[in-house]
Amino acid sequence: MKTKLAFAALALSMSVVFAGCSSDKEKETADTSANAQTAGSEASVDDKLKDVLEQYRQFSIEQSDQLIVETEKFAEAVKGGDLEAARALYAPTRMYYERIEPIAEALGNFDPDIDAREGDVDDAQWRGFHRIEKGLWVDNKTAGTEEFADRLLSDVKSLRALMETVKVDIPMLTTGAVELLNEVSSSKVTGEEELYSRTDLYDFVANVEGAKKIYELLKPELAAQDADLEKNIGEKFTALEGLLAKYKSGEGYVAFTELKEEDTRALSQALDALAEPLSQMGKAIGV
């Protein structure tokens, strides 16, 4: 959560603007940001890669659409008292959120509302996925979590509405891809994300998929600017995906508790091996 807030602040300073802002206002936001010194080149990179930005916008909207659909099913199971169904839907539903987390975080206060873990916020304020997770796995019942299911659904719908207005720029993508992996590094690979359901690997995979989407969209430009880096990142994605595939179980993934220390260490090192070159993407494409 701490890193999330830092990213949100950074992203906001980098010209996340909402419908209704005039183009002059947009420009002002960029110029007064901490990135004023590179504002010129930023604009040109954004211009050059405007198709990439549009494709990413579509991707994040698709993911948030799907998040609503799946959250509706999840909320239904919770409110219908079907514990098994609710547990089964919990982790797969979250993946739609985890893939676009940096964007969601850039849109204000959604992340704490949707994704706060116990202790991240005051108990009185605590809601979202993890509040329901605790009910399903600690209290072993759906009763008591119904209101949180309703709130969650309304929160993801509000998120979706704001998605429409988000203006994504290239630094946001290059930083966001790394941020997704940092999320894994700081909580998922240590099993601190899903304390009760132990479904950390679902989040892990979704964060990696979200980062990969950004890489794939930037790949042609990256290949043109720094072919070695593009190849290196691709290889490291393959290596990490290969490791993650070992933990597949049916449609999903094994519980985090089944991983041994050497497993998490190998995953963490493969993640670092990917995240370091990934963090050079921005430099290569000239942000």
Place this chain on the structure above:
Amino acid sequence: MTKPTDKVKENRESSSGKTNISRRDLLKMAGIGGAGLLLGGAGIGALMKSKDGGSVFASSSPADGYHEAIPFYGDHQAGVTTPAQDFVVFASFDLTAASVDEVRKLFQDWTAASAIMAQGGMIGDDNDNLNVPPSDTGEAAGLQPSKTTLTFGVGPSFFDSRYGLADRKPAELAELPSFGGDALRPEWVGGDIGVQACANDMQVAFRAIRNLARIARGKATLRWTQEGFQRTSGSDPQGGTARNLMGFKDGTGNPDVNDAAKMNEVVWTQSGDGPSWMAGGSYMVVRRIRIRVEVWDRSTLGDQEATFGRHRASGAPLSGKDEFDKIDLERKDEKGKPAIPMNAHIRVAREDNVQILRRSYSYSSGLDTRTGQLDAGLLFIAYNRNVAKQFIPMQRRLAQSDALNEYIEHNGSALFACFPGVKEGGYIGDTLF
């Protein structure tokens, strides 16, 4: 950041094949080699009398080069005969590189970064673009080079089937045998690559390993690390032999690093010793030796001195009065017993007069969570020309009969073949691959 200055250049010119000895280093070695041989040509300050009548050099910190740069390039790697700086960060890496070309690239990148860090410079040219991660991690920005040395070696596993280098593995680079009393823990054993980073500033030393690990991402991962320290020069301006955490002077018996012939005999691998790529290199032994601090502290001074074979206060052998008195193994005490007990550390260590160059540091790594006791001890680092003829027989003997064994536990171990020095334009390991 500090650019190479005239002083640095002068060091570089004078350093090919020779060790630069600063004023303070002279102080340290005065005892080791005898002060007399050091007086000629060194251009150092006046002698003065110490309280106990022995001759020592006057100390004055600004002139002693404490923070200066030690050139990375040279005939031999720096950090071996370089008098021990105040701090070490040792790091063992495992390779994950897909090909030998990638390994070479890693060593080339490490070479460039190491040469810059030795001069106190910043790595890379992306340290001011707000939109990308800085190329240098930054914690040494504005700091002096602080005698940073980076010493690289490769372990036995470097030559397994992965990179096609098996036929170039020196016979001497076998895994160390297990010694009696070894209690090795997998988390502190082995590694494909060993790097000893030393500096007179802990932050500077840490920064070096951190940046090497960062550069290695995707090609090598850290396997284990250990930080070490000794008393700093500020605390001991006269530069006497450092004490280990048992309270005893450690390193008194080291060979004189200023004696080039001796170094060729004891430390540097000679052409004809083994594969030609190792000529001018050395074998680095690393042992993480925990001291059972709590047990040691409740032993009597008499027992402690009998264990080492030296007096704690002076460092003198029990057969003599001054630290550098010759160790007389034959001498008997008034009861007719050997003055230096038969199982005393110094007797067992030098029984057949084999020498190695020790460059050890103390370590403290918090608590052993199982017992709540201190995890502290000695990060033993030693260089020798032929590990089978020097370190191994010595350690075998110590493991069998050293009285110290009651108070220590070897829980980490690694052996690395350290390359000869890197020439400017070359790279670490370029004699090998």
